[in-house]
Amino acid sequence: MATAVVTAERENYLNKEYGVRSWLLTVDHKRIALLYLVSVTFFFLIGGLFALLIRLELLTPAGDLVQADTYNKLFTMHGMVMVFFFLIPVVPAVLGNFLVPLMIGAKDLAFPRINLLSWYLYIIAGVLMLHCMLTGGVDTGWTFYTPFSTAFSNTKVVEAGIAVFINGFSSIFTGLNFIVTIHRMRAPGMTWSRLPLFIWAQYATSVIMILGTPVVAVTIVLVAVERLFHLGIFDPKLGGDPLLFQHLFWFYSHPAVYIMILPSMGVISELITCFSRKRIFGYSFVALSSIGIAVLGFLVWAHHMFVAGISLYAALIFSALSYLVGVPSAIKVFNWTATLYRGSITYSTPMLYAFGFLGLFTIGGLTGLFLACLGVDVHVTDTYFVVAHFHYVMVGGVLMGYLGGIHFWWPKITGRMYPEFWGRLSALIVFVGFNLTFFPQFILGYLGMPRRYYQYVPEYQVLNVLSTAGATVLGVGYLMPMVYLLWSMRYGKPASDNPWNAAGLEWMTSSPPPTFNFDETPVVDFEAYDYEHIPEKHEEEVAVG
Amino acid sequence: MSDTSEHISSPKLYVAIWLLLMVCTALTVGAAFIDLGPLNTIVALGIATLKAVVVVLYFMHVKYTHERMTKAVVVSGFFFLLLLLALSMMDYTTRGLG
Amino acid sequence: MAGNVDALYIFLTVVSALMCVLVFTLVVVFAARFRRRKGVRAEQIEGSLPLEITWSVLPLGVFFVFFAWGAWIYFSERTPPQGASEVYVVGKQWMWKLEHAEGQREINQLHVPVGRDIKLIMTSQDVIHSFYVPAFRIKQDVLPGRYTTTWFRATKPGTYHLFCAEYCGTQHSGMIGSVVVMEPAEYQAWLGGGGATTGSLASNGQALFTQLGCATCHRTDTQGRGPNLVGTFGKPVLLEDGRTVMEDENYVRESILVPTAKVVSGFKPVMPAFQGMVSEEQLNALVAYIKSLSPPSAGAANTASVAPSGEKPHGPEVH
Amino acid sequence: MDSHAAVEHGPELLHHFSDAEQQRNAASLGMWLFLVTEIMFFGGMFCAYLVYRYWYFGDFGAASQTLDIRLGAFNTAVLIGSSLTVAMSIWAAQTGRRKVLVGLLLATILLGLVFLGVKAVEYHDKFEHHHVPGASFHFEGEVPGHPGLPVNPYHAQMFFSLYFAMTGLHALHMIIGIGLFSYLTYKAWTGYYTPKYYTPIENAGLYWHFVDIVWIYLFPLLYLIDRHR
Numbered sequence A: 001m002a003t004a005v006v007t008a009e010r011e012n013y014l015n016k017e018y019g020v021r022s023w024l025l026t027v028d029h030k031r032i033a034l035l036y037l038v039s040v041t042f043f044f045l046i047g048g049l050f051a052l053l054i055r056l057e058l059l060t061p062a063g064d065l066v067q068a069d070t071y072n073k074l075f076t077m078h079g080m081v082m083v084f085f086f087l088i089p090v091v092p093a094v095l096g097n098f099l100v101p102l103m104i105g106a107k108d109l110a111f112p113r114i115n116l117l118s119w120y121l122y123i124i125a126g127v128l129m130l131h132c133m134l135t136g137g138v139d140t141g142w143t144f145y146t147p148f149s150t151a152f153s154n155t156k157v158v159e160a161g162i163a164v165f166i167n168g169f170s171s172i173f174t175g176l177n178f179i180v181t182i183h184r185m186r187a188p189g190m191t192w193s194r195l196p197l198f199i200w201a202q203y204a205t206s207v208i209m210i211l212g213t214p215v216v217a218v219t220i221v222l223v224a225v226e227r228l229f230h231l232g233i234f235d236p237k238l239g240g241d242p243l244l245f246q247h248l249f250w251f252y253s254h255p256a257v258y259i260m261i262l263p264s265m266g267v268i269s270e271l272i273t274c275f276s277r278k279r280i281f282g283y284s285f286v287a288l289s290s291i292g293i294a295v296l297g298f299l300v301w302a303h304h305m306f307v308a309g310i311s312l313y314a315a316l317i318f319s320a321l322s323y324l325v326g327v328p329s330a331i332k333v334f335n336w337t338a339t340l341y342r343g344s345i346t347y348s349t350p351m352l353y354a355f356g357f358l359g360l361f362t363i364g365g366l367t368g369l370f371l372a373c374l375g376v377d378v379h380v381t382d383t384y385f386v387v388a389h390f391h392y393v394m395v396g397g398v399l400m401g402y403l404g405g406i407h408f409w410w411p412k413i414t415g416r417m418y419p420e421f422w423g424r425l426s427a428l429i430v431f432v433g434f435n436l437t438f439f440p441q442f443i444l445g446y447l448g449m450p451r452r453y454y455q456y457v458p459e460y461q462v463l464n465v466l467s468t469a470g471a472t473v474l475g476v477g478y479l480m481p482m483v484y485l486l487w488s489m490r491y492g493k494p495a496s497d498n499p500w501n502a503a504g505l506e507w508m509t510s511s512p513p514p515t516f517n518f519d520e521t522p523v524v525d526f527e528a529y530d531y532e533h534i535p536e537k538h539e540e541e542v543a544v545g
Numbered sequence B: 001m002s003d004t005s006e007h008i009s010s011p012k013l014y015v016a017i018w019l020l021l022m023v024c025t026a027l028t029v030g031a032a033f034i035d036l037g038p039l040n041t042i043v044a045l046g047i048a049t050l051k052a053v054v055v056v057l058y059f060m061h062v063k064y065t066h067e068r069m070t071k072a073v074v075v076s077g078f079f080f081l082l083l084l085l086a087l088s089m090m091d092y093t094t095r096g097l098g
Numbered sequence C: 001m002a003g004n005v006d007a008l009y010i011f012l013t014v015v016s017a018l019m020c021v022l023v024f025t026l027v028v029v030f031a032a033r034f035r036r037r038k039g040v041r042a043e044q045i046e047g048s049l050p051l052e053i054t055w056s057v058l059p060l061g062v063f064f065v066f067f068a069w070g071a072w073i074y075f076s077e078r079t080p081p082q083g084a085s086e087v088y089v090v091g092k093q094w095m096w097k098l099e100h101a102e103g104q105r106e107i108n109q110l111h112v113p114v115g116r117d118i119k120l121i122m123t124s125q126d127v128i129h130s131f132y133v134p135a136f137r138i139k140q141d142v143l144p145g146r147y148t149t150t151w152f153r154a155t156k157p158g159t160y161h162l163f164c165a166e167y168c169g170t171q172h173s174g175m176i177g178s179v180v181v182m183e184p185a186e187y188q189a190w191l192g193g194g195g196a197t198t199g200s201l202a203s204n205g206q207a208l209f210t211q212l213g214c215a216t217c218h219r220t221d222t223q224g225r226g227p228n229l230v231g232t233f234g235k236p237v238l239l240e241d242g243r244t245v246m247e248d249e250n251y252v253r254e255s256i257l258v259p260t261a262k263v264v265s266g267f268k269p270v271m272p273a274f275q276g277m278v279s280e281e282q283l284n285a286l287v288a289y290i291k292s293l294s295p296p297s298a299g300a301a302n303t304a305s306v307a308p309s310g311e312k313p314h315g316p317e318v319h
Numbered sequence D: 001m002d003s004h005a006a007v008e009h010g011p012e013l014l015h016h017f018s019d020a021e022q023q024r025n026a027a028s029l030g031m032w033l034f035l036v037t038e039i040m041f042f043g044g045m046f047c048a049y050l051v052y053r054y055w056y057f058g059d060f061g062a063a064s065q066t067l068d069i070r071l072g073a074f075n076t077a078v079l080i081g082s083s084l085t086v087a088m089s090i091w092a093a094q095t096g097r098r099k100v101l102v103g104l105l106l107a108t109i110l111l112g113l114v115f116l117g118v119k120a121v122e123y124h125d126k127f128e129h130h131h132v133p134g135a136s137f138h139f140e141g142e143v144p145g146h147p148g149l150p151v152n153p154y155h156a157q158m159f160f161s162l163y164f165a166m167t168g169l170h171a172l173h174m175i176i177g178i179g180l181f182s183y184l185t186y187k188a189w190t191g192y193y194t195p196k197y198y199t200p201i202e203n204a205g206l207y208w209h210f211v212d213i214v215w216i217y218l219f220p221l222l223y224l225i226d227r228h229r
């Protein structure tokens, strides 16, 4: 492979400079993406460790492995780490950072230094979170509900709050950077209707980041202030309303679930088109449904509060509105499916993850409809049914999409191929392990097992054992890619510039790309997913295996 | 926005806007002392909004920008704020009823 | 209620399963049928407006059914039938304190007769809890500082789990108990012998009413400094500022704790605030007493008699 | 990576932009988006304010009337004045009047400091009267329009909690703004800004006007409730 050798020797963003300094002070979006990659993976391991401990504790009905307090801290920190330090940044800050400028033909994000600042804020927040965990932890649940968090918990609520607050600004700056970049930095000819769907998804995500995050930030400030100085904003003893906290919290945190899923949906659009070698079915519907989800996502937050004591009428309206978000999601699912029709489909690792995403997200989304249904939600809210729902969408959806994306762009990021066999095997193990872990929880929930329970009544044990067994399988499934991806960085087959023969500007530069992405600014005179005009490669050239 | 930089508002205009804002401030203080029933709040907020709009349009140059994006950003900012306020208040105003 | 919820749940499950089958089959069939073959190229298809419209509008229609059915159940869940027996619930870290209108007090256990509507009037002494009986498919958060209500009617004798479903601190998972549903006769026996009782809740409230000096102002004639409380519960009250509010449990509660929040028209705001001076249990007794001054037309919820509720009046709400 | 000499050379084009116009447009859009996040940031507090004002209207009125309307109005005028000087400073930058620019920026800082000074006087007054939420909080009074109806101290305290939270956050923004303008003044004095390049002044100006707008709402909401009674 003569070309590959040349690729490896060409100057690129990885070998341009060496040394810690060149990484820690970099303003190159691709390097920053890698900084994020390392740090979110670290936090995923921490969160996963907590998850394993949770599952181990729940192996038996009695609370025997850890203390009740410890368990409460475990799920709180599992939730906080996974949501704020892993899932919200994972796709935007890793894949988004790497790909947004590449995909639109820009040299970098609009504000490279702010991009670096985002990462530092994330790290400061993360270190604070770690410090908080090591010196006692928090036990409020990731939702910080008052008055427990303000007046009763005697753990490090304020410190965790500050960590989430700082992290919020990291996410705001990322979103701001993306919006400006997508508006202002597109290569000539890259019109809105030619943007890759991943970019549309990032755009929609950034809108939510900008509009939602400040609200949760100020809410957390109020909680901290109330806790420190006994101002009575939420405290019923002082005339406050604890539900106001929930309103403000979910005003962000419901849209936040779309911060998580939208980028992954964008990844899926890229994967499905590439591995069916087709233009996406209904481009504009898929693109606009991202915006639709982002906007409608702001109208439904009180569906987390159906039994919390909101007014009957508010509950009715929020339930009805919740169903509206289902429509753009349905549009996406159906369009992806239709894209497969008459395609030319290969089952490489990224595509297997995409299939996994389709299955698991559909189940997760449909069970979301159960929860939006008032009569049913009253029974299953705050049970394992909810836990199963959100793991299906967050882990089954977002994480599958992310893993698919990481495999897909790995050659571009590192210049090396990952081992295909191991990739497919891990995709399979993750899929099986995932269902084994979380499907039983739907049943548990309907049978009435409340969440955040450290001990439970014995009749729930069988399903819990299944779930714990599944979690270990799942853990193996996640560790595998970490091992072989690391391995491939050194020993993997060198990748060509466009190993998948894919459409998109990012494949038109070298692998790995040079510091300013393109030797000369590309001019775009083709539509997105222009697979029609991409010649087929010969079987053996397609990088599979 | 490219136009903001090119458009140069004259100091006279700025001073005129400033005067308008000062008059509005006087008005709002004055109106607060007149009993208008429930209208008091509306008048106070109406004047505040007028002032805000003037500041946005003239001091912040939104009037002169040909960039639709800036306008869209400003409008959507206020729109989502209103969503937050309106949908929350929907709960509070109907609590006693059900 | 449980039956309704289950029916809806099964309906949702069936529809969702169908959708899953549809999507999964299509994916699998397409993936197999159109897998990569030498020399066969993918066919580029731009999209199809009719299809897009179909798969936006049809789901929306299905969603509307979900919503309407769910809303209907929720509505009846939030509307206790008239004449339900009342049980006052106080949640605290980490136990449930329950008090029957008849005066029986229980902890973490609730005894009820089969077939009777039970309305729960709940509040919390500290943080938010949630009263959850999976078997009855009911759940309602219990908040500090106000009352929330829910209701159920058990149809089969037995012992059912009672859980706290809102995370409330260390022993959240220990805040569990049971609901014991008994045959009416058995229940009568339990009422007689069982739980410790010190008179009905309302009569306790009456004693408190005198003891706390309420009776000096609230007299049963029009001479008192405060309004006559007889027959006012469940009716609208005209306030000093012109608003009209319904006199429900939360209103009475607020009137005792923070009397100036809503002042009755024609009266001076002279009533002292009892915030911090009465416990949640005492408050419940006072509320029960004041309610007992306004016997509801249908049923006799606040008297000690155990009249079977007979026909289930799914009619208008109590408050 | 950051070895671009551009930074030292001032208004030079950063490497990843294709031209100065693109760079300026990006900066401006970025600033506006940032202001949107600020709207939502204050929005959370406005939401809390709205809820409790709806619940405790009378008590809020009573508490509001202890605020000094003259100081509030004076501060409003000061802030509007500072908005004027900021707007004028853009003009000075556009037309290359360096000394005028420095003067106007200094005037802005001065007015900002006056505002904070007045605020400090008001805060001090709250301390004197035990109107600061907390253990020593004390409030007595009647609800405006309802003679004899005593104010619920908890609800008055809620007003003051929101008062301090909102004006405190606003003051924090002022302090940041003053810091920003001090830096700009120094830079302007060195002649860094030219009619071709004055984006930082423009953006700092946008920020300052936004802070002004927040106050434009805070003033009636906090000071002018139920004054007519």
Ligand code: HEA
Pocket (backbone or CB within 6 Å): A143, A257, A258, A260, A261, A303, A304, A322, A323, A325, A326, A329, A330, A333, A361, A362, A364, A365, A366, A368, A369, A371, A372, A373, A377, A380, A381, A382, A386, A389, A390, A393, A394, A397, A398, C015, C016, C019, C023, C058, C059, C060, C062, C063
């Ligand atoms: C990535 C994250 C993510 C995503 C995408 C979603 C998506 C959805 N969620 Fe989920 N949700 C969470 C994460 C997420 N959720 C989390 C973390 C919680 C719990 C938080 C906590 O309490 O800790 C939660 C909780 C939660 C609740 C509150 C439960 C409770 O506490 O009582 C509700 C209630 O309405 C809900 C609803 C929905 C709905 C309607 C969607 C919709 O967007 C789903 C839309 C998708 C589909 C509908 C599937 C595809 C559609 C079709 C195939 C169409 C065909 C269908 C038919 C015709 C029927 N979610």
Ligand code: HEA
Pocket (backbone or CB within 6 Å): A044, A045, A046, A047, A048, A049, A051, A052, A054, A055, A075, A076, A078, A079, A080, A082, A083, A086, A087, A140, A141, A142, A143, A387, A391, A394, A395, A399, A437, A451, A452, A453, A454, A467, A471, A474, A475, A476, A478, A479
């Ligand atoms: C992105 C979000 C995310 C992700 C990825 C996960 C992943 C997992 N979660 Fe999590 N979960 C949440 C978000 C997430 N969760 C949230 C928000 C809550 C609610 C919290 C709350 O109530 O406040 C929750 C709650 C929650 C509960 C309920 C706890 C309770 O209510 O009592 C359970 C129980 O089974 C659970 C299990 C799991 C499991 C088994 C995984 C698995 O997928 C994890 C698999 C990963 C591994 C197994 C890691 C493998 C790695 C190692 C073993 C190496 C470790 C060692 C080193 C550090 C080097 N989660």
Ligand code: CUA
Pocket (backbone or CB within 6 Å): C091, C092, C093, C094, C128, C129, C130, C164, C165, C166, C167, C168, C169, C172, C173, C175
């Ligand atoms: Cu009480 Cu959980």
Ligand SMILES: [Cu+2]
Pocket (backbone or CB within 6 Å): A253, A254, A257, A300, A301, A303, A304
């Ligand atoms: Cu939600």
